[in-house]
Amino acid sequence: MEMLGFTLAILGMASVIALGGIGSSIGVGLAGQMAAGVITEEPQKFGKLIPFIGLPGTQGFYSLLIGFLVMMRLQFFTEPITTVSTGVGLQIFFICLPIGLVEMVSAIYQGKAAAAAIGIVAKKEEETGKAIIVPAFVEIYGVLGLVSAFILLGGVKV
Numbered sequence: 486m487e488m489l490g491f492t493l494a495i496l497g498m499a500s501v502i503a504l505g506g507i508g509s510s511i512g513v514g515l516a517g518q519m520a521a522g523v524i525t526e527e528p529q530k531f532g533k534l535i536p537f538i539g540l541p542g543t544q545g546f547y548s549l550l551i552g553f554l555v556m557m558r559l560q561f562f563t564e565p566i567t568t569v570s571t572g573v574g575l576q577i578f579f580i581c582l583p584i585g586l587v588e589m590v591s592a593i594y595q596g597k598a599a600a601a602a603i604g605i606v607a608k609k610e611e612e613t614g615k616a617i618i619v620p621a622f623v624e625i626y627g628v629l630g631l632v633s634a635f636i637l638l639g640g641v642k643v
Contacts, residue, residue, distance in 0.1 A: 493574030497581030505548020508589030512541025512596025519600035544592035595623035
């Protein structure tokens with residue numbers, strides 16, 4: 486039964502990392518496609534568009550941080566690895582899975598918001614500062630997922 490707990494915890498860790506990474510790759514792809522279209526017509530805007538492309542990638546980093554937090558909680562890098570009860574494994578799994586979904590969905594929508602903001606920069610370059618606020622609001626939910634993971638995983642007694 487101890488192996489089941491460890492397996493559930495690892496599955497939770499893998500899901501948060503995978504979901505955040507998937508969402509970030511989709512979001513960065515959406516923003517990158519829009520930016521590529523603008524840069525084709527106006528290559529001098531490349532530098533101003535880079536932050537818009539990179540913003541949806543932050544959820545992937547947050548998810549990776551959460552994964553490392555789980556690894557540290559499990560003492561993953563020490564010998565012998567900590568035994569994990571089924572209950573603790575379930576706790577870690579059910580913390581990581583929904584937070585991974587939050588990171589994935591917020592990254593995708595941030596990519597869509599960044600693409601729309603790139604459209605603002607394409608038409609009115611002087612509004613770049615205002616345009617970056619649009620995808621930044623979506624970032625809040627990625628940060629909330631990260632903070633929630635730290636609080637919830639900190640409460641798990643391994």
